[in-house]
Amino acid sequence: MLRRPLLPCKAWSSHFRCLKNSRLAPRLVSEVARERPFEFVKEEGRGLSARAKRDLSLGDVVLIEQPVLAVENNGKGDEWKEDLHSRYEALSEERQSQVWNLHDACLQKPEKSLEGILFTNCIGRNLPVRFDAALFLELSRFNHSCSPNLEQTWNADTGEVRLVAAEPVKAGEELCTHYVELRLDRAERRQRCECPACAQPSEESDKRRTEIKRLAESIEKDRQDRLKNMERGERSVKRVLKLLDKEGLHLLSWRKTHCLAGMEFALRQGDLAKSIQWARKGHQYARLAHGPDHRDTKMLLQLMEDPSSHPDFQFRTDEMKDWTAYVVVMSIAFVVFTVLYI
Ligand SMILES: C[S@@+](CC[C@H](N)C(=O)[O-])C[C@H]1O[C@@H](n2cnc3c(N)ncnc32)[C@H](O)[C@@H]1O
Incomplete structure (x- = not known):
């Protein structure tokens, strides 16, 4: 089955325009139960697959389910x-x-x-x-795509899996999640799949996906390094988000994690205004992927309102105090040495 082509290359800012325009009002579980927005249909040679029964907007809840x-x-x-x-x-x-x-x-x-x-x-x-x-009885019927139009997350607090539309979807289109690591090249993904990324493999797509993986690892490493490589870390976050846009990979919860890293890098550089911007973006992604009541969404909301509540803020302040104390002690020692011996 041929899926529709990847989204056209979207700029970093246009993705956020899209987020801004999306309906961000809380969606209740009852909304999902009342009107299931998908149906399962039999596909030749592929068993069942899920198809949208109506048009879906970015962030619309498709399924919330507990394990059987x-x-x-x-x-x-x-x-x-x-x-x-x-x-x-x-x-x-x-x-x-x-x-x-x-x-x-x-x-x-x-x-x-x-x-x-x-x-x-x-x-x-x-x-x-x-x-x-x-x-899960229902989740199990959703097929895989290497360019999924659904975001799937597990909520450990409620014990539920959640599927939301990761892009606008037209009625009748297949709804797909993903089962394999998407940030690999076509050969490494090894999933027999008819998504655009697999049906028309391209060197550019392979390069983008492997670069996305490399950057994600580098961001994680720079995050651990606390006060080293903060500028590089923030640059990597911007680059990885641009590449995700170019590749048409929505991966909302990955984006949320990258924005949180961006927030930490900005905070460690002492830039509160920028750290608030990153927290706001991260919060938008968290809210779309997990809903308003998820612990990550709440955490990012709090960071947006008060970035100084992040442990990195205290860490940087303590580090600055240590440096200030060091400079003061060394200056006094220099003055004493000069007076005594010169
Ligand atoms: C979790 S089930 C998905 C639902 C399945 N179609 C059914 O009828 O229950 C996973 C299986 O569906 C098939 N499948 C899922 N996504 C596929 C894809 N993109 N290309 C080919 N087969 C796929 C594979 O046989 C895979 O082992």
Whole structure:
């Protein structure tokens, strides 16, 4: 199936114009439940896929769902399998058959299995355990695209996965999330996919994606370095956001993380006005990706209103105090030395 082409190259500022114009009013879970904005349709050779039932605007909530079953296991070997089967057995018969009807793409197995269904459809929740997999009845039907029009995030506080429109979508278009790291070149992504990025592989796209990954890693490194490379860090944040625009990759929660880094770099340079601008941009992305009640959205709102509440502000102030004390002590020592020995 051919998806529509990537968004035309958008400038950094135009993306924010788009954000500014988007509906930022809180969207209630009940809104989603009342009118489901998608339907599942059968595709030749691809099983089910989700299609928009109406036009969607950037940030519109498509799905909020809790796992039908989840396994978190710290044991060695195959212990998680026992967990999986006992949790499955504990489900109602109706739920069991809904789980069993999910797609199993583990073709190396001779027949359909619960493990295959789990591996085909599960998501991780970043739990600090050896085995962590959550399975959802509806989310499992959304196909992958290397240029997804949905943003998928997990909310650890509510125990829900959330899908929102990451760009305006027309009624009838396929709604896709992503299963693989998108900031890799086509060969490394290794996902058989008919999205524009895969259907028309281009050297420019590959270069952009690998550069986006390199910059993201460099930003993370500069973030750890506290008072070193602050200007370089901020430059990298601007560059990565521009490249995401050029590549048509929305990745709202990545953008949020980059803006937070931009805020920290500006704060460490003592530029409060700029740090507020970064926090505001980060907040817009967080609100679109996670909704107004998510802890990251609230944190960025607070940073926007009071950037000095960020630990980096205190760190810089302490560091400045240390330097001032050092300069004062050295000056006194110099004066004493001069008076005594000259
Ligand atoms: C989570 S399921 C998605 C829903 C699935 N179509 C169904 O009917 O339940 C994942 C499976 O769907 C298929 N799939 C998803 N995205 C695809 C894509 N972009 N290209 C080809 N196959 C895809 C693959 O077989 C994959 O293992």
